[in-house]
Structures are given as structure tokens and as C-alpha cells.
Amino acid sequence: xxxxESLSSIPFYLLAAITVxxxxxxxxxxxxxxxxxxxxxxxxxxxxFYFMLSANxxxxxxxxxxxxxxxxxxxxxxxxxxxxxxxxxxxxxxxASKPKAAFSIVISALVFSVLSFVIQSQDxxxxxxxxxxxxxxxxxDMVDEKYTSQIGYLMLNKYLLPFELIxxxxxxxxxxxxxxxxxxxxx
Amino acid sequence: MEIGLTHYLTxxxxxxxxxxxxxxxxxxxxxxxxSIEIMLNAVNINFVAFAHYIDPLAIKGxxxxxxxxxxxxxxxxxxxxxxxxxxxxxxxxxxxSFTTIKx
Numbered sequence: 001x002x003x004x005e006s007l008s009s010i011p012f013y014l015l016a017a018i019t020v021x022x023x024x025x026x027x028x029x030x031x032x033x034x035x036x037x038x039x040x041x042x043x044x045x046x047x048x049f050y051f052m053l054s055a056n057x058x059x060x061x062x063x064x065x066x067x068x069x070x071x072x073x074x075x076x077x078x079x080x081x082x083x084x085x086x087x088x089x090x091x092x093x094x095x096a097s098k099p100k101a102a103f104s105i106v107i108s109a110l111v112f113s114v115l116s117f118v119i120q121s122q123d124x125x126x127x128x129x130x131x132x133x134x135x136x137x138x139x140x141d142m143v144d145e146k147y148t149s150q151i152g153y154l155m156l157n158k159y160l161l162p163f164e165l166i167x168x169x170x171x172x173x174x175x176x177x178x179x180x181x182x183x184x185x186x187x
Numbered sequence: 188m189e190i191g192l193t194h195y196l197t198x199x200x201x202x203x204x205x206x207x208x209x210x211x212x213x214x215x216x217x218x219x220x221x222s223i224e225i226m227l228n229a230v231n232i233n234f235v236a237f238a239h240y241i242d243p244l245a246i247k248g249x250x251x252x253x254x255x256x257x258x259x260x261x262x263x264x265x266x267x268x269x270x271x272x273x274x275x276x277x278x279x280x281x282x283x284s285f286t287t288i289k290x
Binding site: 008009012016019020023024026027032035036039042043046049050052053054055057058061062065066069070073074077078080081100101103104105107108109111112115116119120124125127128131147150151154155159162166169170173174176177180181 | 198
């Protein structure tokens, strides 16, 4: 029985390894286009976490928006800039300035240690019990398939104002990007 | 050991630190944008994990993470348009060289 329980944690650690390795690979890979495609692996593994957390709709949107949309746009922009000479110039950027590399490693390690200290100092099991998530544990399986329809309902009722604001924001972004990227006409 | 909320929070903290590391160490502006996407994803994992373990009935975390995705898409579009504009004017996207408005 314990063996079976330990077996159930394998997908989590597998996905975590893929996510962390792909993210680090994105930062350390000198080739920008390859770095962009490495990002797809990271985002796909994160969508696997969403499936494990029974957030099906969020997982599918993750694949659609991040793994395909944003990465593709970034990679196309990289290709438009055709940074062949540029890439070789900043190839060994990690070792280009050692103080900067040491500074970034120290800062990110500090942030991680502070965050993990805060996480470890909370008794999450008690909090989960207090908020009653375990009370609904058997109910969750029933709700599970209804999450997608519930999200649609919430978006058009309780969160209607932020939903509309997001659509206005996307319209503004669309117009702004067209204005920014169109060629200037010389008078 | 069963996978709980702590695992997801720690993973999210690790991803956030990796994104911060990439943000600080990169000299290429495109890589800075990609690191920001990684950090936004770390935050999203937090939201969905909280929605699953603490708030499984109202799922506010899932809705909020969808809003964050829309904001991230907008941010990537604007950022890339600005980068292409800078590249067109200067043929250089090294972030250390953007010093025109340095006081």
C-alpha cells in the first residue's frame, strides 16, 4: 500500500523535473530560437500540473495560449530580428561579467530560501482542514467535470466586469501593437 | 509521501527564482521576456494549487489564473512590438545598451 502511495507522487516529480530543466535550459541555451522552443516543454509540463490539480480548462488554455501562442510569437519575433551576429557576440553572456552572474545567483537563491522558509513555517494541513477543502473531498470528484461550465458561469456573472475590462485591454493592445510596428511614413 | 499543497508551493517558489535568475542574468531582451513568462507561470501554479486545496467549490484561483494568462499575452505582444521597434532603430537588443533615457 505504501508502495502504491509513493507511486502516485511519481508524475509530480517527473513533471517538476521537466519544468525545472526546461526553464534552466531556456536561460542557459545560447541559441535564442532553441531557447524559445525549450520554453514549450516547460509550459506543457506546467499544464500537466493543472490537469493533476483537476483544473482542466486552465490546463487547455495554458497549452493554447502559452505553449503555442506566446512561444510562437516570441520565436517569430526572434527570427525577424535575425540575430546571427548578435547571438555570437553575447554567446558567453553568463561568464561575460562574473560579478553580475554571482549577483543574480545570490539574489535568486535568497528569494527562493525566503519563500521556502515562509512556506515551511505554515501548517498547511490545518489550514486546508479549517477552510473545509477536505470536507468537500468526496464532493470534489462530483464537481470536477463541472469546473469548466462553472468557470464560464463565473466569467459572465460574478467576474463580468474584469472579463469586459480584459477584452478592452486586448483591444487596446491590438491597436497599440499595430501603431507601434507599422512603418513610419516620411512626409 | 503524498503530494500536498506544500509541494506545489515549493515548486512554484523554485520556478519563480529561476525566472528571477534569468531576468537578472540575461543581456538579451528576448530572454528577459521569456523569463517574465516563466515567473507569471509560477504565480499561476500557486493560484491553481490554492483553488484545488483551499477553495475547491468557488474556484476563484482558476478564474484569476485565466485573467493572468490574458494579461501575459497582452504583455508579450506589447513587449515584442517595442523590441522590434528598438531593433529597427538601433539594430541591437542588448539590454545594457538601452541607455538613451538614462539620466
